[in-house]
Amino acid sequence: MRNDFIKIDGSFLEGGGQILRTSLALSFIFQKPCLIYNIRANREKPGLQVQHLLGVQALSKLCGGILEGDYLNSQEIKFYPGNQIQESISLTIDTAASITLILQMLILSILFSEINLQNKVPNDIKITFNGGATNTFFSPTMKYFEMVFLKSLKKVIDPEIEIDFNILRHGFYPKGEAQLIMNIKPLNIFRKKSLILKERGELKNIYIFSGASKDLQKRKVAERQVSGIRNILRSILKLPLRINISYEDASSTGSFVCIVAEFENSIVGVDKLGKIQKSAEEIGKEAVLEFLEEIKSEACFDKYNGDQILPYIAITKKRAIFTVSQITNHLKTNTWVIEKFLNGKFKIKKNVIYWESIS
Secondary structure (H helix, E strand, O other): OOOOOEEEEOOOOOOOHHHHHHHHHHHHHOOOOEEEEOOOOOOOOOOOOHHHHHHHHHHHHHHOOEEEOOOOOOOEEEEEOOOOOOOEEEEEEEEEEEHHHHHHHHHHHHHOHHHOOOOOOOOOEEEEEEEEEOEOOOOOOHHHHHHHHHHHHHHHHOOOOEEEEEEEEOOEOOOEOOEEEEEEEOOOOOOOEEEEEOOOOOEEEEEEEEEEEHHHOOOOHHHHHHHHHHHHHHHHHOOOEEEEEEEEOOOOOOEEEEEEEEEOOOEEEEEEEOOOOOOHHHHHHHHHHHHHHHHHHOOOEOOOHHHHOHHHHHHHEEEEEEEEOOOOHHHHHHHHHHHHHOOEEEEEEOOEEEEEEOO
């Protein structure tokens, strides 16, 4: 068994679960074992929590890898990536762990699995989630994941990307209990193009998605979240709003709102979850104010999508120049991790990100 590990300090900068997700996905893609230490060392609850364990164990199961140190509160793990990939896996989650965070690791791994696993990759890979949350705190909602992240991948990385999913049941905190099926087709063409994305282009559409569990329908929570948003956006942007209101089957009470701006060259958005101590109107107002800050920045990626899309750009682009609304510690951390696995360099000047692949 190889022991030439790429060593990652899990407490670097942001020091959270993102280091695990990016490191292990790239470890599998490039078949380089990795050792992560000081995992979440500066957090209130250091080490691997349930959310992180589920993600790393799911990837290991998917690729036939070997994990050492994958137990609750562990601050060090070793990952030996497997050299295969399963056609389907089923994940059972007993908590309200975020499905979108687990997918951040699995989608990256699956899409680029053919880089080092040629002729061993199924045409379509199916992931079934039994449990977990589609909308929970400190993670993207499924609607943001669908309308911003996945659409950005197709627009910026490769229009041939095929990722489809069917939500059979939504999940909110604290019970979760979502049911979801996702099908991902690995990219069979690996390109090394350049990307210059400093102008968003013309604003084409504005979408407002407001959803809630069915037990909030009588109180019209989804409609109330939209009420303040609609008036503010119509007075500022002078563009018809595409509004979608939904009530979902769920075991726990919850709500979300997601606002998306589709430009000619890019997509930006924000999302918010409902909170017990805040009215639906307040949630909508907070979302629209944050959305307007993103619009004002004129950047091609919002502050959340900016760090999530970094590994995709680094893998598929020889050179890249693009703008992000805010340079967060999450973004800086991801550039640092990516440079451990890929032969290239990021540079950041104000809100412009530069990537140069050396090989």
